[in-house]
Amino acid sequence: MDMRVYIVGETLGGRLTEETMDLASFVHSAYGRMPDACFLPSCKGDDAAHELAGLTGSTVHLLRSGDDLCPPGRALAEKIAAIIGEGRPSAVFLAQRFFGLELAPMIALLLDAEILTGVVAASGWRFTRQVYGGRFVEHTQPARDRVVCTVFTSPRRHVALEHPSRGRVLVHEAPPADDRARLVGILEPAVSTSPLPEAEVIVSAGRGLGGKENLHLVEELASLFPRSAVGASRGACDLGWLDYSRQIGTTGMSVSPRLYIACGISGAVQHTAGIRGAQTVIAVNIDDQAPIFNVAHIHVVEDLKTFLPALIDEMRKAMAGRNLG
């Protein structure tokens, strides 16, 4: 199919984000070529733009913008839509993050494109998106000839061009920010006092815990491991069972313990994005179809309310036996 493929990248502190490279690699694996052009909204991303041009060989439109983390509103979308212009069928890809989810719908509207979020695969004019927390996917072939997608990027081997031919960088001045949505400031992450980054073993609780009265089960299990900590899904934090400093995932912490035990966590991509660094993942879930089993190394299909006490018991016995012997 004769189509144009675009990506909208991101920078942070003037540097290209990992997700932008993941996005370029996503396009490359889906279409066998690099994007026809890249957009890079950034406040001071000159070096990043040249880096992206070098990596992709594509034309990079550096769109000077007020802030790296927060899109300035409709004017930026208008600029991107104007550059894409009329003509051939086109697909625009953004990372499914705060930035992309604020910007993509406006670009779609201006291009009269279909919008697809939660995209995990693309091939030609067929797009695959996640539904039901990753339990199912939807395959879509948009009826319109333009589509704007936000993609759940995942770290992949970044493809480098075989014949690097440095793409051009075109600089566009900042579109005026929308004064109806004025950015007052970006708040930096709070200084973390969380024990999660240091922990070698993390036992995490999700909604499947059933109630705060069962929290002692994950706490007890964790206490049997040296250098351990208790973590949580957002679902469990939202219910007030655990503090948000324990939340793991895209809007929480990214962790890389030797062992991660997910108890009653369904495995939504926003959660599992935070445990990519874990060496071994054990999932305890009552539902054998739960998406957490797509990333777990050891599957325990059990009700945690009966399984965790049994496991705690067996571990105690085994450890006591070892001490005696």
Added chain:
Amino acid sequence: MKVLVCIKQVVDAHDTVSLDEAAGRLTFAPKSVFRMNRADEHALEEALLLKERLGEDVEIHAVTVGPPRAASVVRRALEMGATGCVHVTVGDDGQPDPSTTARALAACVSRGGFDLVLAGVMAEDDMAGVTGQLVGAYLGWPCATSVVAIETLSPGGKVRVTSEIEHGYRALREIALPAVLTIQTGINQPRYPRLSDVLRARTMSPETIPLDELVPHQRIGNAPKVAKPASSRQGIVLKGTSLEKARALVDILREKALIP
């Protein structure tokens, strides 16, 4: 000030949803229970809190776009304390795509003269996460997503909102009304209906408007085909009784030198 809260009915437990592979469609088990999408419940609660802060001249309306069974979530909104509600009706088990839904919601906003629209950040079923933004885009209103705090600066005039970005970053913005905000879970603890509100809700009935009337020229897209995700499962599945699995796991932990 008039606030419209957009709510969606979703199925409660995902393990009661099954796939008709031939048709590429999902079907609900007879025992499936439907409820309000969690993020939307937080959005409604936030509207009710605004009303408590700003006083009685704040009106809160709830709207849902969905099949006949979705009437239960607007009823629930009345029980939680909404002033009025609208059900934009769709046939059978159908749920229009986010763009059509957003067009219908934008039409409701124009009809009702609202100043502020709140929606959940994402629906748990189709996980689109764009309906709120599209409502804003259609109306030409500013929109802030993933909102975790709202401060009113001047009633009916401006709000100061905090949006959650990834990895602990937050954006603080001043948004001029009329505007759309999408609400992230955890911003508040949704209330249980009070008996007086439950009784009040019994005397009210939602206004119903057929979707076709609100959005006369719907664009017919290609219906997506639902499937199982390409399996990437490769773990060890523990077998046996609960106790046997516990023992097997202890052996594995030992082998991996994770316990002494």
